[in-house]
Amino acid sequence: MGTMRLTHVTTAELDRLEFHAVRSGEHGRVAAQLMDLANRVDAGSEISRAELFVRAGEQWEIAQEYERACSAYQRAIDDGGPTIIDARALSAGALLQLDEVGQAYAHLERLEGEEPPGLQTHIHVAEALYAHDDLEGAERWATVGAHRFLDLDSSPYVHDLLMELLRIRFRVRVDLGLGEDALDRRLDDW
Numbered sequence: 295m296g297t298m299r300l301t302h303v304t305t306a307e308l309d310r311l312e313f314h315a316v317r318s319g320e321h322g323r324v325a326a327q328l329m330d331l332a333n334r335v336d337a338g339s340e341i342s343r344a345e346l347f348v349r350a351g352e353q354w355e356i357a358q359e360y361e362r363a364c365s366a367y368q369r370a371i372d373d374g375g376p377t378i379i380d381a382r383a384l385s386a387g388a389l390l391q392l393d394e395v396g397q398a399y400a401h402l403e404r405l406e407g408e409e410p411p412g413l414q415t416h417i418h419v420a421e422a423l424y425a426h427d428d429l430e431g432a433e434r435w436a437t438v439g440a441h442r443f444l445d446l447d448s449s450p451y452v453h454d455l456l457m458e459l460l461r462i463r464f465r466v467r468v469d470l471g472l473g474e475d476a477l478d479r480r481l482d483d484w
Contacts, residue, residue: 344375
């Protein structure tokens with residue numbers, strides 16, 4: 295019986311795989327490769343096992359294989375390693391695509407009850423809820439995220455993410471028929 299060879303995955307390798315998926319349209323094949331890499335990655339890898347599961351899930355979603363995406367996200371959740379976007383938020387988005395609304399909101403409630411999620415997670419949740427016509431939920435997630443990150447000293451990258459979140463929030467508030475508020479005016483100030 296052979297031993298499984300552990301591997302190290304770099305950001306450049308991950309970028310190459312994801313670029314191939316975009317160029318070729320072979321999202322399912324790339325998702326399977328990412329799952330295989332996640333199962334073989336070593337502890338010192340530049341890209342964490344959980345992040346590889348998340349990236350596989352994102353590729354499954356692009357391929358509209360939502361059950362497989364949920365499975366990959368669950369592997370990331372179970373792994374518990376660091377991810378750029380919280381795997382529970384990604385899983386909630388895929389579950390909404392499957393019309394598993396109760397499960398999706400259970401993930402979001404757990405996410406809200408723990409350590410505050412990062413800016414990219416707030417953006418993902420706001421977009422997913424907006425896409426599934428939960429405008430109040432989308433506005434709430436965007437508002438909480440904006441308040442959490444607004445007055446922090448931040449890099450240009452974080453500033454761009456915050457602007458994206460504020461734009462999503464503004465779009466949701468327009469759809470809700472809400473008037474402009476101080477956060478909306480921040481878009482004009484920048």
